Amino acid sequence: MIEELMRRAATEDDDAIEELSAIADADPRRLTPHLSLLLDLDVLYPAKLYRAADADVVRRIIEQVDSGRTPDRLNHLLMVLAHSAHPSAESALRRWTTQPPPGSDKLYVDALSYAHEGGWAVGSDGRRRNLCGDTAYRWVMRATAPGGDRPSCPWCASPLWVAADLDTADADIAAALAHTGWSGRLVIETCQFCACYTTLYSHVTPTGDVTWWAGNSRPSYLPDAPEPEDPTTLSPVLGPALTSPYQVSAWNQGGSTLGGRPEWIQDAEHADCPGCGELMDYVGLIAGADLDEYGEGAYYLHLHQPCGFAAVNYQQS
Ligand SMILES: [Zn+2]
Ligand SMILES: [Zn+2]
Known part of the structure; x- marks a missing residue:
């Protein structure tokens, strides 16, 4: 066959x-x-x-x-x-x-x-490093209570979006993040709109604190003074374990995954860590189709535990 x-x-x-x-x-x-x-x-x-x-x-x-x-x-x-x-x-x-x-x-x-x-690289020390994990879970979107006091994006003034709220106290989440070395709570917050234009970084701590990185550089092609928009109220929660790390789709509804390997829409774009210049570890993918009926593209989440940086970038066809 x-x-x-x-x-x-x-x-x-x-x-x-x-x-x-x-x-x-x-x-x-x-x-x-x-x-x-x-x-x-x-x-x-x-x-x-x-x-x-x-x-x-x-x-x-x-x-x-x-x-x-x-x-x-x-x-x-x-x-x-x-x-x-x-x-x-x-x-x-x-x-x-x-x-x-x-x-x-x-x-x-x-x-x-x-x-x-x-999904791998040779680091500046000349050693091979896997950027992704072998354990993956479906990520299912759930509506979150409208954040009363969410910080807003310094560029477009839209409220920031919680793209992930994870805690390695859960054994499944610990397994999905094992390759990153992270231990504790991990909140990744980003601007759903500006992340479509450039990789957005934040500082993260194991207590779940997250702050916009002041070094994010605003691309000159970002629209000037746009009206603030409301981001999606959806955030991913842990779904069933997947039987292989490759069961991911950047295109289709139900394709969002925590852990495992990314499906890139364009060329692979593992983010560089602003702290050390090495490539960051891959955390998961949120398919645009899971956020909105007409959603397209995909958000890719990255983490470099030694430096305490998280990143979100986006690709579309
Ligand atoms: Zn923004
Ligand atoms: Zn780093």
């Missing part, structure tokens, strides 16, 4: 690609024995199909890049390697960062930056 889907995917059959993607999200290892065929068929997109690629498939892809046979496919091949997160893929991406492979002149970022697409 899987190989039949792969042959159909090679003819750009969207339904087959969607079915394979669903398998890659639910249980990527089911695809592992068949990925050699997928590579033979030259199906490289979506790269997440190769999440559980084994050493042999990874070796073939690295060989294809080194050979320079398909320089126009380099972007896709690097995406595939990033999603595999395989140790050999990591070595190859490191090597190509100093010795760019054929076709690199067409890339916008260096080879190692592709790792972000797979």
